[in-house]
Amino acid sequence: MSYIEVKNCYKTYKIGQNIIKANDDINFTIEKNEFVVILGSSGAGKSTMLNLLGGMDRLDSGSIQIDNIDISKYNDKQLIEYRRNDVGFVFQFYNLISNLTAKENVELACELVKNPLNPIEVLNEVGLSNRINNFPTQLSGGEAQRVAIARAIAKNPKILLCDEPTGALDFQTGKQILKLLRNLSKKSTVIVVTHNYEISKIADKVIKFSDGKIKEISINQNIMKVDDLEW
Ligand SMILES: Nc1ncnc2c1ncn2[C@@H]1O[C@H](COP(=O)(O)OP(=O)(O)O)[C@@H](O)[C@H]1O
Numbered sequence: 001m002s003y004i005e006v007k008n009c010y011k012t013y014k015i016g017q018n019i020i021k022a023n024d025d026i027n028f029t030i031e032k033n034e035f036v037v038i039l040g041s042s043g044a045g046k047s048t049m050l051n052l053l054g055g056m057d058r059l060d061s062g063s064i065q066i067d068n069i070d071i072s073k074y075n076d077k078q079l080i081e082y083r084r085n086d087v088g089f090v091f092q093f094y095n096l097i098s099n100l101t102a103k104e105n106v107e108l109a110c111e112l113v114k115n116p117l118n119p120i121e122v123l124n125e126v127g128l129s130n131r132i133n134n135f136p137t138q139l140s141g142g143e144a145q146r147v148a149i150a151r152a153i154a155k156n157p158k159i160l161l162c163d164e165p166t167g168a169l170d171f172q173t174g175k176q177i178l179k180l181l182r183n184l185s186k187k188s189t190v191i192v193v194t195h196n197y198e199i200s201k202i203a204d205k206v207i208k209f210s211d212g213k214i215k216e217i218s219i220n221q222n223i224m225k226v227d228d229l230e231w
C-alpha cells in the first residue's frame, strides 16, 4: 500500500450548459517522502487535483487514500481537521496576511494545529532569521515565499502541496525555493504543481496531466540537482 493512492478520481465543473471534465479518471500512487512534480499546461487539471488532495474540494467519484485513510469519505468537520493538521499549502502568490509580520504569519498557523513546530526555528530553517519582524510588503518575492513555506511546514504537515510555487519568481530565486522544497521532502511528502518542464527534472516522480487525464507517470532515473537547472 502506497502512502497516497488516488483511484478512479473524477471531478467535473458545470459552467452554464458546459460540463468541464477537470479530472477524468485519475489514478496514481505516491510514496512517503517522495518529491513529486505534477506537470501539465494551463487548464490540464493540476490545481483541481491538488485541491482534492488537500481537502479543499470534493471529488465526484473515486477515492483518495492518504496514510491509509480515504479522505473522500470525510464529512465537512473531518475535512477541516484534515486541512488544518495534515496539509501544508504553498501558493504562487504567497497569500500572506499583510498586516502581520513574518513571525506572526507563522505563529497564526501554529495556533490552529495540534503539533506545531517552533515558528522562530522554522523561519531560521528557511533562511529568514534576520527578517522575522518584517511585514510582507517589506520582503522580496523569494523571502515572502519562504515565509509562506515556513507557515506551511510549521504546522508539521504530512503532505506539503505547492501550486506553481516559483511561478512569480525570477529564475535564481525560484531555484533557491526549489532547493528548499526538495530538502523538505526528507521530512514531509512534497507535491509541486508546475507547467515548467525543467522543474520536473529534479523530481523523484513526474505525473503528467493533459486535458484532465494522466498522460504519463515516470520515475526519474537521473534526478537533476537543483543547481544544474536552467530555464
Ligand atoms: N471552480 C471552477 N469552476 C469551473 N471550472 C473550473 C473550476 N476550477 C477549474 N475549472 C476548470 O477546470 C479545468 C482544469 O483547471 P485547473 O485544475 O485549474 O487546471 P491547471 O491547474 O492545470 O491550469 C479548466 O478548464 C478550468 O477552467
Ligand SMILES: [Mg+2]
Pocket (backbone or CB within 6 Å): 046, 047, 048, 163
Ligand atoms: Mg493551476
